Amino acid sequence: xxxxxxxxxxxxxxxxxxxxxxxxxxxxxxxxxxxxxxxxxxxxxxxxxxxxxxxxxxxxxxxxxxxxxxxxxxxxxxxxxxxxxxxxxxxxxxxxxxxxxxxxxxxxxxxxxxxxxxxxxxxxxxxxxxxxxxxxxxxxxxxxxxxxxxxxxxxxxxxxxxxxxxxxxxxxxxxxxxxxxxxxxxxxxxxxxxxxxxxxxxxxxxxxxxxxxxxxxxxxxxxxxxxxxxxxxxxxxxxxxxxxxxxxxxxxxxxxxxxxxxxxxxxxxxxxxx
Numbered sequence: 001x002x003x004x005x006x007x008x009x010x011x012x013x014x015x016x017x018x019x020x021x022x023x024x025x026x027x028x029x030x031x032x033x034x035x036x037x038x039x040x041x042x043x044x045x046x047x048x049x050x051x052x053x054x055x056x057x058x059x060x061x062x063x064x065x066x067x068x069x070x071x072x073x074x075x076x077x078x079x080x081x082x083x084x085x086x087x088x089x090x091x092x093x094x095x096x097x098x099x100x101x102x103x104x105x106x107x108x109x110x111x112x113x114x115x116x117x118x119x120x121x122x123x124x125x126x127x128x129x130x131x132x133x134x135x136x137x138x139x140x141x142x143x144x145x146x147x148x149x150x151x152x153x154x155x156x157x158x159x160x161x162x163x164x165x166x167x168x169x170x171x172x173x174x175x176x177x178x179x180x181x182x183x184x185x186x187x188x189x190x191x192x193x194x195x196x197x198x199x200x201x202x203x204x205x206x207x208x209x210x211x212x213x214x215x216x217x218x219x220x221x222x223x224x225x226x227x228x229x230x231x232x233x234x235x236x237x238x239x240x241x242x243x244x245x246x247x248x249x250x251x252x253x254x255x256x257x258x259x260x261x262x263x264x265x266x267x268x269x270x271x272x273x274x
Contacts, residue, residue, distance in 0.1 A: 020128065025050070025084075046067050046068070051067060076098065090107070144258055148183075160185045160264075161210035161213050163231055177190055205230055213225075216247035245264060
């Protein structure tokens with residue numbers, strides 16, 4: 001029995017030693033995942049945008065930790081990481097330089113769906129030695145998504161268009177499509193054949209017959225969009241059918257996008273939430 005206890009103690013010590021102890025996250029998306037799974041003392045630094053409420057849904061929590069000054073290799077290495085987290089949308093030059101340093105890296109590449117989020121949580125959980133914590137979070141997310149689906153069972157999908165001050169429109173294979181899929185919405189740009197964030201086809205917007213426009217931003221968003229001719233002529237815009245959701249939730253590539261699911265669902269189907 002004593003030998004067994006000693007063996008278990010040695011195994012636990014070895015596993016603890018194998019866990020990365022100085023993790024640096026290079027993007028907001030990996031910040032969100034790291035904060036959800038890591039022990040605080042495993043986090044050496046977060047991205048330079050982690051504490052910016054305009055981009056990060058975890059700004060308050062992120063304020064407890066150091067942040068890299070920018071996305072440069074020098075700024076990352078200053079924190080002496082034993083693991084660097086990055087995303088496929090990180091600048092290729094930065095990824096290439098980080099790989100040349102020989103530092104251990106985890107680059108996450110898929111973010112379009114909630115299933116992608118679950119896969120990323122499991123991957124990071126294994127890297128951090130936090131598999132149980134990852135599975136517990138996934139279960140909570142699955143329960144939350146199932147509860148939302150039950151509320152929306154049988155609703156008529158509302159035809160929505162994602163609008164922005166930028167000349168791009170989200171179609172299929174985007175986080176916006178994933179939000180629509182869980183919020184009782186039909187993304188008219190995806191129906192119209194757009195894939196990814198494609199150039200806005202101004203001349204086709206009227207033909208898509210969007211019932212509601214969905215934007216990110218704040219109280220000034222409607223006035224900003226009114227200055228864009230191809231939006232202000234749409235019947236939905238003229239009727240004031242605009243839903244504004246905070247940018248950090250819509251663009252989230254982590255489990256925090258569930259908040260965007262719920263926000264859009266409540267706006268489109270308020271009768272299901274009374």
